[in-house]
Amino acid sequence: MKVALVLGTRPQIIKSATLIHLASNNPEIELSIVHTGQHYDYEMTKIFFEELSLPEPIVNLNVGSGTHAQQTAKIMLRLEKLLQRQRSDLVVVPGDTNSTLAGALTAVKLHIPVAHIEAGARSYDMCMPEEVNRRLTDHCSTLLFTPTDNCTENLLREGIDRSKIYQTGDTMYDVLLQQLPKAEKTKILEELGLEPKTYILLTTHRPENVDNLENLKNIIEAVIRLKPLIVVFPVHPRTQKQLLKAGLHKKLEKEKHIKIIKPQGYHETINLIKNARLILTDSGGMQKEAFWLKTPCITLRETTEWLETVKIEGANSLVGAKTQKIMEKSTEILSKEKEVTERLRNSPNPFGNGNASQKIVEEIIKFFQSKSN
Missing domain, CATH: 3.40.50.2000 (Glycogen Phosphorylase B;)
Structure with a gap:
């Protein structure tokens, strides 16, 4: 056939x-x-x-x-x-x-x-x-x-x-299980001068965040205020264009705690998710990957199609794109890091x-x- x-x-x-x-x-x-x-x-x-x-x-x-x-x-x-x-x-x-x-x-x-x-x-x-x-x-x-x-x-x-x-x-879980051994062997942390569980990983690419200047500014302001926590930010081409247009790219470059990097391959991305303390994202797929890799996630949206990930307290929190909400939830999750991670480790996989x-x-x-x- x-x-x-x-x-x-x-x-x-x-x-x-x-x-x-x-x-x-x-x-x-x-x-x-x-x-x-x-x-x-x-x-x-x-x-x-x-x-x-x-x-x-x-x-x-x-x-x-x-x-x-x-x-x-x-x-x-x-x-x-x-x-x-x-x-x-x-x-x-x-x-x-x-x-x-x-x-x-x-x-x-x-x-x-x-x-x-x-x-x-x-x-x-x-x-x-x-x-x-x-x-x-x-x-x-x-x-x-x-x-x-x-x-x-x-x-x-x-x-x-x-x-x-x-x-x-x-099927995304199938791929993660098969590719995780390769992902763990990548040198991305070494290349970025990072140690495991010392950084936050940020990704944003959805139109409601990157094409909405107020939302984009709010997200950038939140990660700037999260210093001295290291923030790793692989910049999607669509996001890069908007950051430059809004003059936010230069603002980010001045912040030593923010590492702006080019989009990464699948294996490097999985390694970065697995070893992050916290994920900030508007990606549907990354919400699930964080869940499977037992890394707490904050979703920069008001809704999600993956309700399964939000049922466990602290596993995935929907906060939208308000600076104060992002900061407060990040601080809260990091203050309960061990507790949240333990809940994630003991949770069943609905996928x-x-x-x-x-x-x-x-x-x-x-x-x-x-x-x-």
């Missing part, structure tokens, strides 16, 4: 890695990776294919940046021709990006079944483009692979037929056992076997 995997961003590449390896080695699946070019910066995409030993995509649609409508439309126009030419039997879309939605819509309009990985995640904040993408994708998918009980329940509440839902666990990708491959094969009978 011909399976097209449509992806275009760093998180999608990461969460698909184990699945790609398994599907590529399965004689019943002819896998084609289609890169939309949604993330077009080398450090944000190609480096992850290389370090995760993934096969090259068969094509890069090179859609680049643009408004949500422009990006989604460009992907659909270019992908439609490819899927028709390839005669794909199934289109797999991971996550909640514009590439996810564009892949799902294009396929379903061509009457090609859609499989959604990470189905059912909900923040219930329709101002987030990701929330729009995942809801629409779920409702035009034939196979919905959910990572948790909560995600499965969300789909059932929305009236999706239970026979379409397969609770597999989280599965690390075999989600294997389950997904098995269900895809079963799906086609049932169609051919």
